[in-house]
Amino acid sequence: MKKHVSKPQEEKDKERDLSQGFLGVREVACYLGVRPSTIYAMVERKGIPHYKVGRLVRFKKFEIDEWMAGQKEPVVDARVVARKAIRSLQRRPNLDVHRLVRKGIDEAKGRGYTSLQEKPGRIKGLRKEVEDGLV
DSSP states (O other): OOOOOOHHHHHHHHHHHHHHTEEOHHHHHHHHTSOHHHHHHHHHTTOSOOEEETTEEEEEHHHHHHHHHHTOOOOOOHHHHHHHHHHHHHTOTTOOHHHHHHHHHHHHHTOSOOGGGSOTTOOTTHHHHHHHTOO
């Protein structure tokens, strides 16, 4: 036999069932492990699937799951990348491998020459203009 449920309880159950289909910003933020402000920023950029009801923003959990699956970054195996680089170098017998390796190490350690090594905010030629009294 079916258990009799009072009318107000049935309405509460229906509201709960309807609300379970959609998640709010805080629920999605908690689900994804980010701050609500991040979710709002994604909504503003239209970077996450969402629904707007007036000023309210709502999400469907299965759409968030699908969206997250699309955000997956490919796994890169360093050994595979190294093998490809070695094969590439082996095809060019006249390369100075030692020089290339040293250059790579220097760049990684920040010892290679880059134009960014000048002092930030310095304007070239400013000293001459100041000495001449132009500024």
